[in-house]
Amino acid sequence: MERDPVLRLSGVGRRYGLRGPWVLRGVDLGIRAGALIRVQGGNGTGKSTLLRLLAGVDAPSEGRLTQRPRTAFVPERFPAALPFTAVGYLTHLARVHGLARGAAGRSAERWLERFGAGGHARTPLSELSKGGSQKVAVAQALLADPELLVLDEAWTGLDVPARAELDRAVAERTAAGGSVVFVDHDPRRLADVADETYAVVGGGLERRTEPPGPEGAGPRGPVVVIVAQGPPGAALPAPVAAVAVGVGAGGAAGATRLTVPESRSDLVLRELLTARVPWHVVRVEEPGAVPSPTSAPAAEEGTSR
Numbered sequence: 001m002e003r004d005p006v007l008r009l010s011g012v013g014r015r016y017g018l019r020g021p022w023v024l025r026g027v028d029l030g031i032r033a034g035a036l037i038r039v040q041g042g043n044g045t046g047k048s049t050l051l052r053l054l055a056g057v058d059a060p061s062e063g064r065l066t067q068r069p070r071t072a073f074v075p076e077r078f079p080a081a082l083p084f085t086a087v088g089y090l091t092h093l094a095r096v097h098g099l100a101r102g103a104a105g106r107s108a109e110r111w112l113e114r115f116g117a118g119g120h121a122r123t124p125l126s127e128l129s130k131g132g133s134q135k136v137a138v139a140q141a142l143l144a145d146p147e148l149l150v151l152d153e154a155w156t157g158l159d160v161p162a163r164a165e166l167d168r169a170v171a172e173r174t175a176a177g178g179s180v181v182f183v184d185h186d187p188r189r190l191a192d193v194a195d196e197t198y199a200v201v202g203g204g205l206e207r208r209t210e211p212p213g214p215e216g217a218g219p220r221g222p223v224v225v226i227v228a229q230g231p232p233g234a235a236l237p238a239p240v241a242a243v244a245v246g247v248g249a250g251g252a253a254g255a256t257r258l259t260v261p262e263s264r265s266d267l268v269l270r271e272l273l274t275a276r277v278p279w280h281v282v283r284v285e286e287p288g289a290v291p292s293p294t295s296a297p298a299a300e301e302g303t304s305r
């Protein structure tokens with residue numbers, strides 16, 4: 001049976017001012033644990049308004065939101081003029097999230113390093129470049145290990161390696177069972193991994209993708225088999241484990257046979273090839289049959305997910 005959503009919007013509407021026009025009206029949405037959700041729409045249609053409601057930093061004018069997972073938000077505009085250094089600000093936030101002083105400092109440094117901003121740890125926020133400030137904006141959201149991560153154009157202003165790192169951090173969150181909702185002007189952003197897409201149109205929310213099948217039913221569509229050899233004893237990278245529908249022995253000594261949805265094969269290859277100790281990809285087999293819960297290819301070979 002499908003689990004309850006981690007956040008539900010029922011009949012939600014928002015307008016600014018008592019008599020202002022309705023920006024959103026009659027919005028119903030359930031956000032599932034582990035879902036990666038894209039929100040799209042034209043300029044000024046209400047995407048940021050919706051994301052602020054999801055993030056809990058704004059309240060609806062009518063309707064209600066039920067449940068409230070631990071939520072983190074990267075807003076479209078990050079208030080950069082706070083009287084902190086980058087690492088001081090992130091350490092402060094990590095302490096607010098309950099980490100002890102030492103652990104908070106280490107977490108702050110680690111996230112800055114991940115986004116290539118370790119060299120700016122001691123720079124005052126007000127002196128950071130736009131890109132540096134955006135890295136802090138993203139780090140402040142990720143260090144909370146949020147159950148719901150809301151990203152409003154969070155990739156804008158990041159350099160290419162930092163954008164790829166954010167893609168990876170999003171995959172890690174969903175692999176850990178967190179939900180991520182994002183808006184981005186680039187239609188290719190996470191296009192191969194988004195589970196659901198909605199468009200804000202005329203104040204309402206229109207679904208642009210098929211609803212997911214019952215839990216455990218597996219994905220629909222063609223699959224690709226990737227045979228790869230990892231470092232001895234290495235676990236699969238978390239994003240790969242999250243999207244693989246079958247994992248088994250790959251024939252050659254120590255090789256692993258991964259069955260993955262064709263739409264996610266790019267992500268899987270990228271993760272294998274850029275793992276800390278990269279995997280060797282032995283071969284990729286052509287798209288094959290639609291998997292079902294009982295007939296995923298790996299089930300015949302041994303373990304299956």
Ligand SMILES: Nc1ncnc2c1ncn2[C@@H]1O[C@H](COP(=O)(O)OP(=O)(O)OP(=O)(O)O)[C@@H](O)[C@H]1O
Pocket residue numbers: 016023041042043044045046047048049050
């Ligand atoms: N704080 C506010 N006060 C008054 N009006 C607002 C406020 N925030 C947004 N609006 C109005 O609500 C409408 C939707 O704005 P919103 O920023 O949510 O749209 P958007 O789809 O995110 O736009 P964009 O793609 O340009 O970022 C716009 O007409 C905007 O002017």
